[in-house]
Amino acid sequence: MVEHEEDGLLDRCLAGDGGAYGQLIDRYQRALFNVSLRMVGNREDARDITQTVFLKAYENLGKFDRRHRFFSWVYRIMINESLNHLSRARRTEPLDETMASGQRGPDEDCARHRLHDSIQSALMDLSPDYRQVVVLRHFAQLSYHEMSSVLDVPEKTVKSRLHTARQLLGGILTRRGIVHS
Amino acid sequence: MNDRKLQRLMNDQLDGIATPAESERLRRELASSEDARIEYRNLGGVFDVLNRAEMEDPPPDLKQNVMQAIRHRAVTVPVPVRRSWLESIKAAFRTRPAFGYAYSFAAGAALAILTFTLLSGNLLTKSGVESGPFTGTMLPASGLSHLRRTDSREFTFRGGRVLAEMLSGRDGLVARITARAPQGTEVEVSFDPGQLDAVALRQHPVAPNDVLLGSGRLSVRIRHIGESQYLLYLARRGPAGSPLRIAIHSPDGLVQGELETRAPGSGS
Numbered sequence: 001m002v003e004h005e006e007d008g009l010l011d012r013c014l015a016g017d018g019g020a021y022g023q024l025i026d027r028y029q030r031a032l033f034n035v036s037l038r039m040v041g042n043r044e045d046a047r048d049i050t051q052t053v054f055l056k057a058y059e060n061l062g063k064f065d066r067r068h069r070f071f072s073w074v075y076r077i078m079i080n081e082s083l084n085h086l087s088r089a090r091r092t093e094p095l096d097e098t099m100a101s102g103q104r105g106p107d108e109d110c111a112r113h114r115l116h117d118s119i120q121s122a123l124m125d126l127s128p129d130y131r132q133v134v135v136l137r138h139f140a141q142l143s144y145h146e147m148s149s150v151l152d153v154p155e156k157t158v159k160s161r162l163h164t165a166r167q168l169l170g171g172i173l174t175r176r177g178i179v180h181s
Numbered sequence: 182m183n184d185r186k187l188q189r190l191m192n193d194q195l196d197g198i199a200t201p202a203e204s205e206r207l208r209r210e211l212a213s214s215e216d217a218r219i220e221y222r223n224l225g226g227v228f229d230v231l232n233r234a235e236m237e238d239p240p241p242d243l244k245q246n247v248m249q250a251i252r253h254r255a256v257t258v259p260v261p262v263r264r265s266w267l268e269s270i271k272a273a274f275r276t277r278p279a280f281g282y283a284y285s286f287a288a289g290a291a292l293a294i295l296t297f298t299l300l301s302g303n304l305l306t307k308s309g310v311e312s313g314p315f316t317g318t319m320l321p322a323s324g325l326s327h328l329r330r331t332d333s334r335e336f337t338f339r340g341g342r343v344l345a346e347m348l349s350g351r352d353g354l355v356a357r358i359t360a361r362a363p364q365g366t367e368v369e370v371s372f373d374p375g376q377l378d379a380v381a382l383r384q385h386p387v388a389p390n391d392v393l394l395g396s397g398r399l400s401v402r403i404r405h406i407g408e409s410q411y412l413l414y415l416a417r418r419g420p421a422g423s424p425l426r427i428a429i430h431s432p433d434g435l436v437q438g439e440l441e442t443r444a445p446g447s448g449s
Binding site (some may be wrong): 048178 | 198224248408
């Protein structure tokens with residue numbers, strides 16, 4: 001049903017109906033934004049990356065192979081953009097925080113905020129290869145099969161990478177006292 | 182059962198994809214091994230923490246920005262493809278032999294200008310031609326920590342904000358321009374080339390904005406959604422410091438201002 005609807009939206013996009021692409025954005029922006037946020041760890045960068053991904057997907061819609069699922073394709077673009085961003089960020093001067101607007105309001109629950117920060121900082125301690133599998137599985141809720149298609153590696157590789165990533169993450173969280181052994 | 186198989190069973194169980202037979206096998210393993218129970222509890226802790234992490238809402242203007250960019254690009258005249266450009270030159274060569282001499286002269290002149298430009302520290306860039314962060318001998322190796330902010334101006338307009346800062350040190354100046362502006366906005370920085378030399382330019386992130394750095398002028402036309410930062414490294418040619426002029430041509434109109442470039446403690 002969802003696939004069928006998506007096909008219809010893609011047909012309309014290719015026929016030049018911008019509104020149909022708006023519906024696809026509505027459908028995926030939350031998941032994609034969260035994947036990017038967890039990959040790069042910064043709201044502003046995640047916003048820019050998500051916007052770039054939607055633009056790139058739109059511009060390349062004509063090249064998209066309709067035998068594959070749209071979401072696999074767009075997730076793949078997202079992962080690549082996030083990884084590119086991370087490697088660029090390593091090479092260039094870090095921006096200072098003068099224009100950062102990602103701070104939460106004062107009414108935000110402190111404990112939740114702390115947990116959020118701890119999880120994010122633990123994720124950032126993983127290498128991007130391990131981080132992406134955790135993010136796709138736990139934040140985008142993709143199945144192993146879907147992850148295999150997004151990452152273009154066999155399911156077996158996805159599984160073993162994810163197991164190792166969870167083990168590493170467990171070690172980091174234990175050392176920080178977030179998980180007690 | 183070896184460790185690897187046990188670990189796979191634990192992950193499958195917590196992932197909710199273990200078969201009833203696998204669940205039973207895991208139950209038996211856990212019942213017989215204290216180490217396995219500890220490992221399973223730890224792994225469960227990781228799942229628990231990850232499950233407690235909340236999804237965040239995307240910024241409310243995300244969709245609108247994308248749709249605006251799509252509309253903007255839809256009306257942009259496409260850049261002619263290189264093949265037709267080459268073909269037109271080849272055609273000119275075929276029909277008018279004198280054109281060949283003129284073309285050779287023009288190509289040689291262009292090469293000379295490019296060499297001079299690179300050697301003198303002036304870069305001329307355009308998105309798609311050279312959009313990477315500028316590195317190499319012209320780029321100062323040190324960071325910005327030895328500089329202090331001596332002046333700043335903030336320009337706000339509908340849908341955008343540009344922060345222009347002057348960072349000064351003993352050896353030189355850096356104009357830091359941080360822009361988040363609607364597509365089509367042009368940020369122009371101009372200075373007296375008799376007093377200041379543009380030594381290098383660095384941008385972050387590598388964004389597809391149109392950037393033009395010439396003698397006494399840096400111009401950035403915004404094409405990238407989101408924040409872009411430019412570091413313009415300048416060298417003083419003398420003690421006097423004429424100001425750096427900033428002009429922003431946004432859809433709202435023109436806003437402009439100046440940044441002081443006097444050396445710290447010069448008092449003049």
